[in-house]
Amino acid sequence: MKPTDTKNPEYFHKVVDCQYACPAHTPVPEYIRLISAGKYTEAYMINWESNVFPGVLGRTCDRPCEPACRRGRIEEEPVAICRLKRVAADNKDDVRAFMPGIPSEMNGKRIALIGGGPASLTVARDLAPLGYEIHLYDEHAAGGGMMRSQIPSFRLPDDVLNEEVGYILDMGIHTHFNTYVSSMNEILEKGYDAVFVGTGAPRGRDLVLPGREEAGKNVHVGIEWLASVAFEHTHKIGKKVIVLGGGNTAMDCCRTSRRLGGEEVKVVVRSPFAEMKASPWEIEDAMHEDIPILENHVPKAYVIENGKLVGMTFEKVKAVYEQGKRTLVPSGEPEVFIEADDVLVAVGQQNSFPWIERDSGVDFDQWGMPLVDALTHQSTNQRVFFGGDAAFGPKNVITAVAHGHQVAISIDLYCKGEALTERPAPFTNLVSKKMGIHEWSYDNDVVNDQRFIVPQAEKKAALSDRKLEVELGFDIQTAIKEAHRCLNCDVQTVFEKDKCIECDACVDICPTACITFTVNGEEAELRTRLKAPALNLTQDLYVSDTLPTQRVMVKDEDVCLHCGLCAERCPTSAWDMQQYLYKVTKAG
Amino acid sequence: MTYIRPKFRHPDLPKNDLGYTTREYEGSLSTLCAGCGHDSISGSILQACFELSIPPHRIAKLSGIGCSSKTPNYFLGNSHGFNSVHGRMPSVATGANMANRDLIYMGVSGDGDTASIGMGQFVHVIRRNLNMVYIVMNNGCYGLTKGQDSATADAGSKSKAGSVNPFQPIDLAGLALELGASFVAQSFSGDKEQLIPLIKAAISHPGFAFINVISPCVTFNNNPGSTKSYDYVREHIEETGKTDLVPEKSEILASYESGTGTEVMLHDGTFIKLEKLAANRDPFNRMEAMNALRNARNRNEILTGLLYIETETEDLHHTINSTDRPLNTLEEEDLCPGSAVLAEINEDLR
Numbered sequence: 034m035k036p037t038d039t040k041n042p043e044y045f046h047k048v049v050d051c052q053y054a055c056p057a058h059t060p061v062p063e064y065i066r067l068i069s070a071g072k073y074t075e076a077y078m079i080n081w082e083s084n085v086f087p088g089v090l091g092r093t094c095d096r097p098c099e100p101a102c103r104r105g106r107i108e109e110e111p112v113a114i115c116r117l118k119r120v121a122a123d124n125k126d127d128v129r130a131f132m133p134g135i136p137s138e139m140n141g142k143r144i145a146l147i148g149g150g151p152a153s154l155t156v157a158r159d160l161a162p163l164g165y166e167i168h169l170y171d172e173h174a175a176g177g178g179m180m181r182s183q184i185p186s187f188r189l190p191d192d193v194l195n196e197e198v199g200y201i202l203d204m205g206i207h208t209h210f211n212t213y214v215s216s217m218n219e220i221l222e223k224g225y226d227a228v229f230v231g232t233g234a235p236r237g238r239d240l241v242l243p244g245r246e247e248a249g250k251n252v253h254v255g256i257e258w259l260a261s262v263a264f265e266h267t268h269k270i271g272k273k274v275i276v277l278g279g280g281n282t283a284m285d286c287c288r289t290s291r292r293l294g295g296e297e298v299k300v301v302v303r304s305p306f307a308e309m310k311a312s313p314w315e316i317e318d319a320m321h322e323d324i325p326i327l328e329n330h331v332p333k334a335y336v337i338e339n340g341k342l343v344g345m346t347f348e349k350v351k352a353v354y355e356q357g358k359r360t361l362v363p364s365g366e367p368e369v370f371i372e373a374d375d376v377l378v379a380v381g382q383q384n385s386f387p388w389i390e391r392d393s394g395v396d397f398d399q400w401g402m403p404l405v406d407a408l409t410h411q412s413t414n415q416r417v418f419f420g421g422d423a424a425f426g427p428k429n430v431i432t433a434v435a436h437g438h439q440v441a442i443s444i445d446l447y448c449k450g451e452a453l454t455e456r457p458a459p460f461t462n463l464v465s466k467k468m469g470i471h472e473w474s475y476d477n478d479v480v481n482d483q484r485f486i487v488p489q490a491e492k493k494a495a496l497s498d499r500k501l502e503v504e505l506g507f508d509i510q511t512a513i514k515e516a517h518r519c520l521n522c523d524v525q526t527v528f529e530k531d532k533c534i535e536c537d538a539c540v541d542i543c544p545t546a547c548i549t550f551t552v553n554g555e556e557a558e559l560r561t562r563l564k565a566p567a568l569n570l571t572q573d574l575y576v577s578d579t580l581p582t583q584r585v586m587v588k589d590e591d592v593c594l595h596c597g598l599c600a601e602r603c604p605t606s607a608w609d610m611q612q613y614l615y616k617v618t619k620a621g
Numbered sequence: 622m623t624y625i626r627p628k629f630r631h632p633d634l635p636k637n638d639l640g641y642t643t644r645e646y647e648g649s650l651s652t653l654c655a656g657c658g659h660d661s662i663s664g665s666i667l668q669a670c671f672e673l674s675i676p677p678h679r680i681a682k683l684s685g686i687g688c689s690s691k692t693p694n695y696f697l698g699n700s701h702g703f704n705s706v707h708g709r710m711p712s713v714a715t716g717a718n719m720a721n722r723d724l725i726y727m728g729v730s731g732d733g734d735t736a737s738i739g740m741g742q743f744v745h746v747i748r749r750n751l752n753m754v755y756i757v758m759n760n761g762c763y764g765l766t767k768g769q770d771s772a773t774a775d776a777g778s779k780s781k782a783g784s785v786n787p788f789q790p791i792d793l794a795g796l797a798l799e800l801g802a803s804f805v806a807q808s809f810s811g812d813k814e815q816l817i818p819l820i821k822a823a824i825s826h827p828g829f830a831f832i833n834v835i836s837p838c839v840t841f842n843n844n845p846g847s848t849k850s851y852d853y854v855r856e857h858i859e860e861t862g863k864t865d866l867v868p869e870k871s872e873i874l875a876s877y878e879s880g881t882g883t884e885v886m887l888h889d890g891t892f893i894k895l896e897k898l899a900a901n902r903d904p905f906n907r908m909e910a911m912n913a914l915r916n917a918r919n920r921n922e923i924l925t926g927l928l929y930i931e932t933e934t935e936d937l938h939h940t941i942n943s944t945d946r947p948l949n950t951l952e953e954e955d956l957c958p959g960s961a962v963l964a965e966i967n968e969d970l971r
Contacts, residue, residue, distance in 0.1 A: 107629045471624040479627035534851045535811055536656040536839065541664035546631040546643075565631040582855065596627050604656025604839045 034556050036578040036585075039527065042461045045613040047573060048590050049523045051114055054101035056435035058459075058617045059083035061098055061114055062523040066475065068121055069516035071509075076121035078131050083617070084434050085155050085201070086180070088193040091119025092504065093184050095281075095312060095429040103520055106569070107545070107592050110484035112518045113507075120512040122193070128200075133162035135205050140164035142448045145225040147214050150178020151430045152231035152421030154201045155437025160444060161204035163621040168225070169206050172213040173264065176202060179233055179422075180430060182260035183282065185289045186500040217389040217417075227416055227444045230403075231433070234422040236385040240277060240378045244335030244342075248376070251342040252335065255286045255379030262289055262499070271374020274298045275345055277332055278379035279309035284319045286377040291322050292499040299371060300326045301345075303361060305352050318503065321489075322496060330369060331361065335376065344372040382427055393417075402426065409443045409453040410436060418443055441620035457618035466524055466610045467600070473610055475524050476517065477597040485515045521595045525613045528586055530577045532607035535584070539599035539608055540564065545592045548599060553585045563589055626650045638674035646671045648698035652691070658810030658836030659689055659758045663696040665813050666727065666756070669820035670697060681717055681724045685710040685739060688765050689731030689758035689836075697727075708739025711746035714753050715937075721947040722938050725824060726753035733763050736772040736791045743793075747800040747829055752936040754823045755831045757793055758810070760838040761849035768841025779846025792918070794928060797831045798911050803934035804830035805910065806927045809854050810837065815925060818865045822927065828934040835923065859917055861902055861926030904930050 039045060047053050051061040060079055067076035080087035094115050102111030142165050146153040149171030157167045175181060176198045180189065202208060214220060220228055237254035239245075245252060251271070255278065261267040274295040276287040279302035290298045300319065302309055306328040309316060320326065330347035337343065347369045350361040384402060389395055394414030396404045403412050405419045412419055420436035422428060443453050466474045488505045489495070495503045507515060540548050546565040553559070556574065560567040567574060567589040577586040600608040634642040646667045651660050670680065677699035684690035686707035693702050701724070705713040714728050735743045735757050746755070761774040770778070770786045773793060778786045794807045804826040808816045816834065823830035835854050837843050843850045848857075903909045910929040917924035937943075944951070 107632065478625055479629065481628055534656065534839075534843075535855075536658065536837070536851060537661040537664065537811065537813060538656045541660050542626075542651075544627050544630060546634060565634050568633060592629075592631055594627050594629060598624075598626065601624055602655045602660075604654065 034553060034559060034574065034576045034585075036530075037573070037575045039575075042459050042615065044573070045463070045525050046459075046461075046615045048525060048593075049613065049615070050101040050103050051098035051112075052523070052615065054097045055084075056097065056432045057084045057438065058435075058615065059098075060523065060614060060616065062519055062521050063614065064121060065112070065114070065117055065516045065519040066521065068117055069476070069513050069519075071513075073121045073124040074126045074128055074131070077125040077128060080118055080121060081128070081200075082619075084431060085158055085437070086151060086197045086430065086434065087118050088122035088197050089180055089189060090431060091115060091117075091122050092189050092193070093180070094118070094431055097431070103522055103592070104518060107594065108483070113484055113487070113515050116487050116504075116507055117512060117516055119506050120509070123506055124509065132200055132204075135161055136164045138164065139166055142166065142226040143168065143224070144444060145170065145220055145223070145228045147220065147228065147230050148178055148232035148421075148423070149173070149176035149208075149210070150231055150233050150421055150433060151180060152423070152433040152437045152440070153178070153229060154198060155434045156229050156231070156420065156441045156444070157204065157206050158201045159438060159441030159620045161201075161206060163445060165444075165448075167204075167206045168209060169202075170209045170212050170214050172211065174210050176208065176210070178231070179256075182263050183256050183285065185259065185262070185285050187288070187292065187495065187498075187503050188285070190500065190502050215388050217393040217395065221393060221414075221416065225416075226448050227418060229440055229444065230389075230412075230417065230419045230423050231421045231437070232386070232423045234382045234384045234427040236383045237282075237378070238381045238383060240332065240380055242332060242334050244337050247337040247340065248335040248342040251374065252376045252378060255282045255377050256382055258377055259285055259289060262293070267293070269294045272296045273344075273372050273374045274377065275371055275373040275375075276300045276377045276379060278302065278381070279304060279311055279326075280379060280381070281311045281315050282382070283377075283379035284311045284315040286379050287319055287324045288322055289499065290375075290377065291324065291496050295375075297372075298324050300324055301330045301332065301347060301371065302326065302328055303331050303350070304359075305329060308352075308359075322492065327371075329361070329364070333368065336370065342373065342376065344370055345376060346370050384423060384426060386423075406453075408439075408456070410440045411443055411447070411453060415447070438617060438619060442618075445620040460614075460616040460618055462614040463525070463527070463611045466597075466612050467606075471601065473524075473597055475521050475610070475612065477521070477524075477595070477610070479520065479594050479596050480514075480517045482514055482518055484518065485511050522593075523613050523615075524595050524597070524610050526575075526588065526593060526595070526599055527609050527611045528575065528577055528588070529607050529609070530580060530586070532605045533577075533580060533586065534605055534607075535580055535582055536604060538602040538604065542598045542602040544596065544598065545594055547589050547591070547593045549587045549589075550580070550582075550584045551587060552583065553579065559587060560589075563587060565589070567591060624650070637671055639676060641671065641674075643667060643671050645699060646677060646697055648693070648695045651695040653688055653695075654764075654838075654840045656839040657688070658760060658834075658838070659692050660695065661810040661813065662756065662758050662816065662834050662836055663692045665810075665816045665820055666729075667696040668813070669817050669824065672817070673821055673824060675725060675824070679723075679725055680727055682727045682729065683710050683714045683717065684729045685731075685734040687731040687734045687763075688760075688838075689729055690734055692758065693727075693729055708734050708737070708742055710734065710739065711742040711751070711755075715746060715749070715751055718751055718753060718937070719943065721949060722752070722943075722945075723947050726751075727824075728753050728755045730755065730757050732757060732759045732761060732771045732773040732793075736793060740791075744796070744800055747797055747802045747831070749937045750801075750803055750828045750934065750940070752828055752938070753830070754820070754826075755829065756820070756823075757831075757833050758836040759793065759833055759849070760836050760842055761790075761847070762838050762842040764838045764841055768838065775848040778848040779844065781841050781844045781847075785846075792914070794831070794833045795911065795914050797833075798907060798914065798929055802831050802929075803828040803931040805929045806830075806832045807834075807923070807925045808832060809835045809858060809923070809925055811851060811855065812858075812925070815860065815863070819927060822930075826930070826934075828931070828936045854923060857921060857923050859920075859922040859924050861904070861913070861924060861928060863926070904928070905932075907931075
């Protein structure tokens with residue numbers, strides 16, 4: 034193998050698994066360290082800079098970071114990264130002083146943002162401090178988009194959302210709430226220098242089966258129903274409720290039903306339980322609220338008696354796997370009838386752009402999705418940009434935020450007349466953490482604690498109040514213990530070949546057998562000859578140049594604990610522990 | 622902030638025949654200087670015992686005094702251990718071996734512990750062919766007392782302070798050969814590929830097995846001008862050949878062109894495989910081994926690898942015709958066989 038190029042900013046970035054997996058590349062270990070030092074405000078601001086909604090995401094994020102966490106590869110559970118983020122948000126001081134200032138003189142450019150969700154707000158957050166005049170349009174009475182309309186209050190209290198949306202709207206954003214934009218051409222005619230479309234994936238799919246028409250208003254489309262609950266148009270539901278679908282929306286629907294009078298709420302999914310799309314923790318929370326989840330049930334018909342919905346029939350199936358493809362085959366068992374007063378359909382959502390005229394210069398593909406450049410987010414109309422769910426289909430809040438940052442860069446470059454493909458390089462910094470003998474300026478003691486559980490509100494109280502937040506968040510003592518579980522993967526093991534005397538001390542001391550000195554070879558073959566086989570192909574090998582004995586140093590990054598013992602044991606400081614800070618560069 | 626070894630290990634560590642990983646062979650965290658050659662030797666002993674699938678409780682580690690003699694604390698934490706008096710490890714080993722011949726005896730010593738204060742003990746344990754492994758971690762200086770020249774420091778070798786050693790060194794491998802040791806090898810702490818198979822072969826050898834391991838003292842004897850530094854040793858090493866130990870059950874697949882390799886069968890059916898032997902090297906000829914060692918010295922080279930092995934050797938128990946069983950398994954009837962047997966013995970003496 035060729036010697037590893039650690040000058041490539043992505044090499045060490047990839048070692049920080051959580052940050053690498055985060056769409057917005059939040060410097061996770063850095064803020065976790067700050068939390069364990071009691072610096073909640075600083076931890077919050079690191080988050081805010083990257084992901085804009087730490088309080089919201091600390092409660093509702095899809096957490097792509099956690100399955101990536103190295104801790105999950107050396108023991109059972111990853112660090113509770115998401116809930117630590119909430120700790121920073123809950124315990125911070127007033128952060129208004131740290132928010133970017135708005136220039137007294139604007140730059141004269143006007144930008145329209147259609148939709149008031151996380152993507153649009155991120156664009157606003159990045160562009161307003163640069164002097165852009167931002168006009169934000171949303172059909173609802175308040176900003177936040179799906180964070181407000183689809184995430185129930187018992188998961189995300191209004192005041193948390195209002196606070197973080199407020200930080201952005203207070204940057205002199207011109208808001209046009211209760212304003213449904215019905216024509217792209219009209220917006221374009223208003224002469225905005227750029228238009229951003231962040232309208233999400235607003236259309237929930239209905240499920241048309243026999244009896245759908247007669248069932249009428251007792252069948253609800255999940256996201257629309259959640260929105261009508263959020264905006265206080267709906268206050269109750271029948272005692273028996275069926276929720277169709279196995280995603281996070283279904284989980285929100287069933288749990289909301291339990292709070293609006295639903296006593297027998299059942300979630301019914303087509304697929305096997307193990308393949309449900311909802312996050313495991315959300316499934317767990319639903320089951321904790323006495324909501325059974327019935328798997329392998331394919332809905333057949335709405336059953337109507339005396340003109341009123343009384344339930345649904347389902348066909349039982351089993352999953353058959355052939356060549357990696359799954360098919361659901363009828364199991365031959367009799368049809369199942371489940372009683373219901375109301376049915377909530379949460380079987381997916383779609384993009385919908387009825388308001389964008391096909392002569393607006395924005396081209397669409399055969400599935401009705403806009404043609405958007407994956408890097409620049411620019412549409413075929415150079416002035417129009419897309420982000421969030423509106424760009425490439427439904428994802429999640431953190432992805433929308435990441436899009437927002439990129440769109441802000443594109444719009445800024447576009448308004449300056451520069452090439453959109455010339456993206457700014459990330460900010461990186463690599464600095465030694467050595468303080469002295471056995472002394473590092475980070476906590477390199479690897480604790481053995483298992484993941485701590487976030488306490489929840491008492492069930493009876495939670496079910497009787499739609500707005501009572503179920504998760505109570507970590508108390509500070511537990512948060513600090515959980516923070517100590519972080520392995521500090523951003524403190525990199527940096528090897529300097531010229532200083533190495535090949536004494537093998539690092540090889541002998543490494544608790545997880547990461548380091549091997551051996552003759553070089555092709556990667557696939559080299560992976561088999563290491564001290565412990567390097568079977569995780571998603572993790573890189575760190576390879577040095579050839580040493581005097583004609584061998585190379587090979588380090589398998591997979592289960593490195595970043596404990597620093599290699600550097601402790603190195604007599605010549607050929608190994609050093611250096612903190613790597615990687616930040617995605619923002620617009621401007 | 623801390624210097625504590627985490628408890629986590631690689632989840633896919635290889636397992637040996639006992640189902641153990643190297644973790645079961647680890648000891649406490651070393652307190653020697655960072656980069657000490659001794660730690661590499663500890664690592665090699667650990668690896669050799671792991672690869673041979675020896676249950677840790679079957680091993681007794683013995684040592685004297687010195688940096689080297691501290692190391693048994695840093696490997697095989699689940700084995701027996703005795704950190705004895707300076708230079709007196711061979712006596713303790715002899716006693717232990719006489720009492721319980723079923724254990725594997727791993728003696729660890731240094732150049733001071735062996736070539737100075739313990740020289741008398743060392744030569745006698747060789748003479749007696751006690752069944753043990755005797756490893757000298759040889760750094761040519763007294764590291765524990767700030768690096769004075771030891772008896773194995775080469776004449777002309779320069780200390781860290783700049784003084785040149787005027788005295789001739791004691792060649793421990795040469796001495797062992799001269800005194801009739803049945804297994805003599807020499808190696809370098811920085812060459813685990815050579816050292817681990819040598820330790821495995823030494824453990825399998827049914828008599829006294831001596832390995833002199835050059836082990837640089839990073840703190841006091843790794844300077845330019847020293848003949849025991851990492852750089853000097855690497856530049857002046859001359860291998861006798863490659864050694865490997867093949868367990869009994871393995872099939873020997875490789876065949877060698879005549880003159881390039883040979884296999885030595887040990888008493889338990891395992892083989893020592895010697896590859897790429899240097900021209901005219903014969904590991905079964907003591908005279909030839911002594912010559913090769915001396916010739917290499919004359920060329921300022923350090924001859925490493927297996928120097929000499931005597932496969933048909935008889936250890937001390939055999940020589941003095943002691944009981945086949947460990948003393949702690951002898952019952953009263955074995956120890957007091959009764960008046961009839963006493964009468965028989967008395968009869969023999971009349």
